[in-house]
Amino acid sequence: MTHLWEFHGGIEPLGHKSLSNQTPIVQAKIPPFLVLPLLQNIGEPAQPIVQIGDKVLKGQIIAHCHAYDCSLLMSVPVHASSSGTVKAIESRAVPHPSGLMAPCIVIETDGQDTWAEHTALTDYKTLSPEVVRDHIAKAGIVGLGGAGFPAHIKLKPDSIDTLIINGAECEPYITCDDRLMREHAHDIIAGAQIIGHVLGGTKRCVIAVENNKPVAYQALLEAVDGWVEVVKVPTLYPMGGEKQLIQVLTGNEVGRAQLPASIGIVVHNVETTRAVYRAVQLGQPLVSRVITVTGTGVEKPQNLEALFGTPMQALLEQCGYQSDIQRLIMGGPMMGFALPNDKMPIIKTTNCLIVSRAIEPKPLAKPCIRCGACANVCPINLLPQQLYWYSKAKDLKKAQDYHLFDCIDCGCCSYVCPSHIPLVSYFRYAKAEIRATERDRKTAELAKQRYEFKKFRLDRSKKERAERHKKAVSDKSKQAEIQAAVERVKAKKAQSEKPTANS
Ligand code: SF4
Ligand code: SF4
Numbered sequence: 001m002t003h004l005w006e007f008h009g010g011i012e013p014l015g016h017k018s019l020s021n022q023t024p025i026v027q028a029k030i031p032p033f034l035v036l037p038l039l040q041n042i043g044e045p046a047q048p049i050v051q052i053g054d055k056v057l058k059g060q061i062i063a064h065c066h067a068y069d070c071s072l073l074m075s076v077p078v079h080a081s082s083s084g085t086v087k088a089i090e091s092r093a094v095p096h097p098s099g100l101m102a103p104c105i106v107i108e109t110d111g112q113d114t115w116a117e118h119t120a121l122t123d124y125k126t127l128s129p130e131v132v133r134d135h136i137a138k139a140g141i142v143g144l145g146g147a148g149f150p151a152h153i154k155l156k157p158d159s160i161d162t163l164i165i166n167g168a169e170c171e172p173y174i175t176c177d178d179r180l181m182r183e184h185a186h187d188i189i190a191g192a193q194i195i196g197h198v199l200g201g202t203k204r205c206v207i208a209v210e211n212n213k214p215v216a217y218q219a220l221l222e223a224v225d226g227w228v229e230v231v232k233v234p235t236l237y238p239m240g241g242e243k244q245l246i247q248v249l250t251g252n253e254v255g256r257a258q259l260p261a262s263i264g265i266v267v268h269n270v271e272t273t274r275a276v277y278r279a280v281q282l283g284q285p286l287v288s289r290v291i292t293v294t295g296t297g298v299e300k301p302q303n304l305e306a307l308f309g310t311p312m313q314a315l316l317e318q319c320g321y322q323s324d325i326q327r328l329i330m331g332g333p334m335m336g337f338a339l340p341n342d343k344m345p346i347i348k349t350t351n352c353l354i355v356s357r358a359i360e361p362k363p364l365a366k367p368c369i370r371c372g373a374c375a376n377v378c379p380i381n382l383l384p385q386q387l388y389w390y391s392k393a394k395d396l397k398k399a400q401d402y403h404l405f406d407c408i409d410c411g412c413c414s415y416v417c418p419s420h421i422p423l424v425s426y427f428r429y430a431k432a433e434i435r436a437t438e439r440d441r442k443t444a445e446l447a448k449q450r451y452e453f454k455k456f457r458l459d460r461s462k463k464e465r466a467e468r469h470k471k472a473v474s475d476k477s478k479q480a481e482i483q484a485a486v487e488r489v490k491a492k493k494a495q496s497e498k499p500t501a502n503s
Helices: 129-138 151-155 176-183 185-198 214-223 242-250 270-281 312-318 373-377 384-392 396-401 412-416 423-497
Strands: 033-037 061-064 084-093 101-109 162-167 204-210 228-233 265-269 288-294 302-307 327-330 352-356
Touching (some): 061 101, 129 151, 129 185, 129 270, 151 265, 151 270, 162 185, 162 242, 162 270, 176 185, 176 214, 176 270, 185 204, 185 214, 185 228, 185 270, 204 214, 204 242, 214 228, 228 242, 242 265, 288 312, 373 412, 384 396, 384 423, 396 423, 412 423
Parallel strands (some): 162 204, 204 228
Antiparallel strands (some): 033 101, 288 302, 327 352
């Protein structure tokens, strides 16, 4: 039996998982229009390579990653998720709490869902890790657990000895990973083997599954081969956090500002792992994912395999959308965010939509009583009450001194606070303020540099002009002197050649 360690804090919220995990994954319908944002990942947006009116096939690259060599950058290409015609390349609302607009490619689908020609690497074991990694980068795969980090960046063979496949799925309501592990265990194991090959052969590979998913655990056990271990971990939120899972499985703590790779560990989500399998063994780029649609606002909560770009409204209608919904959340209730409407598209990081018909009024926040409950549950061992004081007082320097940016927004502190203080909202706000100030500072710095460079250029060309003028003047006077000298010589010569009276 694998020895397990513990992480500090954590909570056990009600799971609400049985709402959506009782039925198999169904295929979502192809919508009449797909709206594909150019940025669906952490990093740089892709660049469109199609034009309005172009016919496209499913899986065809329509926006290339930021540079020709995809494997080098925090950028991934965007593929057409079904066949059709490009109708627009313009700004549309994308999933964001503010209803942010961002550049998108809009495709009118033809209903045929015809695949573009695609190449599998079935003999990947005979190929170098670099070739397989480049293939994965071109397939547009990002972390599908919700973070959206380009997967190929975490596939560099950098002395990695432990590969962890994250099937913890600890947030309430979300069950897409649970259903995926039950129904596609073989794909996940095959994906883990491919990742192991790309990482240059890791010593250990562990698939971690929370002990509230016995069917998924059993399915993985039956599919597993000798190299991969399947391990049950306790059901405790946020077990699925990268650093928490590493600590529980290996006893190693990933330090502040440290990446797991620096201690020889890499973590990939189960659905990302399956996407790697589909890209390498079937040649299919990432064009769809499994999404949980759940909550009181839909008649048939379930998991659906949906094409990226599908409008949320279409997906909700397939699940028996109630017209009187009050709230739509993307992600889980702990780390997700409320959306202003259902007009936005499904993107690579959309793992769950929670639709609520009624919202219980939130109790009014009362003053902090310094009970310390928030610190007891913080999985990062922070002092949330201190962070709260400084964030509220807008003393952002102090908040940073108390490691504001180590906070993973898990919401455990808000969940237990007896004064109902929305602590995590304060922390998100403070982080956004600091990022905005930093952005403004960089913009001002850049503008200053540009101004100084322009001034330097103007001064330099002014100086050069003056020097040229001075030289021209000096050349002119030199020329005049030479001319005068020539004239004098000529005059002298003429004088000497004049016949004298005696000659
Ligand atoms: S849990 Fe709430 S009341 Fe208690 S110390 Fe933290 S912020 Fe204050
Ligand atoms: S939201 Fe941040 S401060 Fe609160 S418990 Fe989670 S990590 Fe700690």
